[in-house]
Amino acid sequence: MLAIRRRRELSNPLVFFVIVVSLFPLGVSPxxxxxxxxxxxxxxxxxxxATLMSMDAMFRSDYDDGSLEQLxxxxxxxxxxxxxxxxxxxxxxxxxxxxxAPLMSLLLYFPTHAIGSxxxxxxxxxxxxxxxxxxxxxxxxxxxSGGILSSLLILPFYxxxxxxxxxxxxxxxxxxxVSGYYALLGAFLIVSALLIPFAVVxxxxxxxx
Amino acid sequence: MMQFIHKYGSPKYFYQWSYGWQRWLTVITVLLxxxxxxQGFFVAPPDYQQGESYRIIFIHVPAAWMSMFVYMVMAxxxxxxxxxxxxxxxxVIGESAVIGASFTALALITGMLWGKPMWGTYxxxxxxxxxxxxxxxxxxxVIALHGAFEDPRTGAKAAAILAIVxxxxxxxxxxxxxxxxxxxxxxxxxKFDKPSMHISMLxxxxxxxxxxxxxxxxxxxxxxxxxxxxxxKNASWVKEVVEQES
Numbered sequence: 300m301l302a303i304r305r306r307r308e309l310s311n312p313l314v315f316f317v318i319v320v321s322l323f324p325l326g327v328s329p330x331x332x333x334x335x336x337x338x339x340x341x342x343x344x345x346x347x348x349a350t351l352m353s354m355d356a357m358f359r360s361d362y363d364d365g366s367l368e369q370l371x372x373x374x375x376x377x378x379x380x381x382x383x384x385x386x387x388x389x390x391x392x393x394x395x396x397x398x399x400a401p402l403m404s405l406l407l408y409f410p411t412h413a414i415g416s417x418x419x420x421x422x423x424x425x426x427x428x429x430x431x432x433x434x435x436x437x438x439x440x441x442x443x444s445g446g447i448l449s450s451l452l453i454l455p456f457y458x459x460x461x462x463x464x465x466x467x468x469x470x471x472x473x474x475x476x477v478s479g480y481y482a483l484l485g486a487f488l489i490v491s492a493l494l495i496p497f498a499v500v501x502x503x504x505x506x507x508x
Numbered sequence: 509m510m511q512f513i514h515k516y517g518s519p520k521y522f523y524q525w526s527y528g529w530q531r532w533l534t535v536i537t538v539l540l541x542x543x544x545x546x547q548g549f550f551v552a553p554p555d556y557q558q559g560e561s562y563r564i565i566f567i568h569v570p571a572a573w574m575s576m577f578v579y580m581v582m583a584x585x586x587x588x589x590x591x592x593x594x595x596x597x598x599x600v601i602g603e604s605a606v607i608g609a610s611f612t613a614l615a616l617i618t619g620m621l622w623g624k625p626m627w628g629t630y631x632x633x634x635x636x637x638x639x640x641x642x643x644x645x646x647x648x649x650v651i652a653l654h655g656a657f658e659d660p661r662t663g664a665k666a667a668a669i670l671a672i673v674x675x676x677x678x679x680x681x682x683x684x685x686x687x688x689x690x691x692x693x694x695x696x697x698x699k700f701d702k703p704s705m706h707i708s709m710l711x712x713x714x715x716x717x718x719x720x721x722x723x724x725x726x727x728x729x730x731x732x733x734x735x736x737x738x739x740x741k742n743a744s745w746v747k748e749v750v751e752q753e754s
Contacts, residue, residue, distance in 0.1 A: 434669070434670075434673055438653060438666045438669060438670060439653070439656070439666075441657075441662075442656050442657065444656075448652055448653065448656055451648065451649050451652055452649040452652070452653060452670060454645070455642050455645040455646050455649065455681070456673070456674075456677050456681075458642060458681055458684065458685070459677075459680050459681055459684035462684045462685065462687070462688045463684060466687075466688065487680070494676070495673075498669060498672075498673055501590070501669055502666065502669050505662060505665045505666050505669065506666075508659075508661075508662045508665065
């Protein structure tokens with residue numbers, strides 16, 4: 300809810316996403332074949348970076364004004380609170396990215412019949428990005444320069460998501476079966492949704508040490 | 509059991525019992541290294557395909573094995589540090605992260621040096637190379653996080669959580685990278701078919717692997733002991749130790 304009140308901050312990572320994607324044709328070449336081949340990778344890497352940029356907003360302002368500490372003191376399971384935070388983050392960043400990505404893929408001449416798989420992989424995987432990212436943010440909350448550090452910690456963990464998603468999109472662009480990739484990504488989502496909130500609670504405890 | 513862990517993990521007691529270990533491990537390391545290097549570099553015959561340049565595996569392969577092993581040590585001591593709050597385990601996390609990153613870098617560099625004459629290129633986006641590189645990134649993350657906190661104990665706990673999350677992720681990363689590379693990019697560079705290893709090459713390799721392990725443990729003991737002294741500098745037993753040894 301708070302995010303809606305700060306619309307500018309909310310839209311910054313999305314604008315970043317749009318700008319960076321459109322930099323690639325300028326920087327590499329406007330060649331249609333090359334761009335359509337690169338499109339899944341470009342969109343995915345840019346989506347990763349945009350998610351990372353927005354990660355800091357998940358706990359930072361609540362930490363600074365002390366409300367996070369109050370929330371953690373509430374009775375009841377802390378896992379629910381963390382889950383709500385992560386869901387809110389996904390709704391404010393992940394979902395808009397899912398909606399924006401097909402549009403940007405057109406700018407990169409991505410074959411239209413594969414756009415469906417692009418949307419599906421983003422839909423399954425952006426929650427994973429929010430989940431994994433929350434660990435990094437929670438660990439670096441009490442640090443002044445936490446933002447860049449948490450990106451360093453989290454990016455290696457994003458590698459499997461990146462690999463499976465781009466493989467799925469490429470397979471779909473070549474009209475190969477893709478359901479196996481979706482299943483793997485889905486499994487990854489379930490496992491991280493089950494385990495990561497516990498890690499986040501532990502990390503927040505360390506930050507409040 | 510708990511008493512045992514707390515007793516041997518208390519900084520003072522650790523400092524006492526680890527001295528003998530450190531000394532003997534150092535002696536064993538020197539002996540093993542000497543024997544392994546001599547056997548590997550002078551006694552083992554040249555490879556029939558690769559000639560002399562294969563000899564770098566006596567450094568490369570043990571270093572690559574150690575890069576995984578040290579991460580395990582780090583994650584396990586992370587669990588010990590978080591569950592039982594053992595101070596020495598907290599120190600071990602930070603120290604083994606540095607050593608592990610060095611082993612990983614060593615494995616990557618020796619691999620690149622070997623790859624130039626063998627594959628004709630320093631780097632291939634091959635599954636094993638890529639996952640080793642990612643492992644190096646993970647080490648960098650742990651080191652950076654560990655060093656970012658002013659209070660070393662908080663830093664150790666944060667690094668412990670990261671190491672534990674990492675240990676769950678490492679198999680996933682490894683298999684995803686393997687799959688990516690096998691489907692995405694079949695070997696473009698001629699890969700040499702590994703001949704089953706002759707005993708005269710295998711023995712120095714195993715000796716070197718053992719030497720690297722004892723070297724790691726000796727180094728870990730030495731670094732941890734130093735760090736224990738630094739962290740406990742206000743304790744009375746440290747004062748006694750320093751007075752005795754100076």
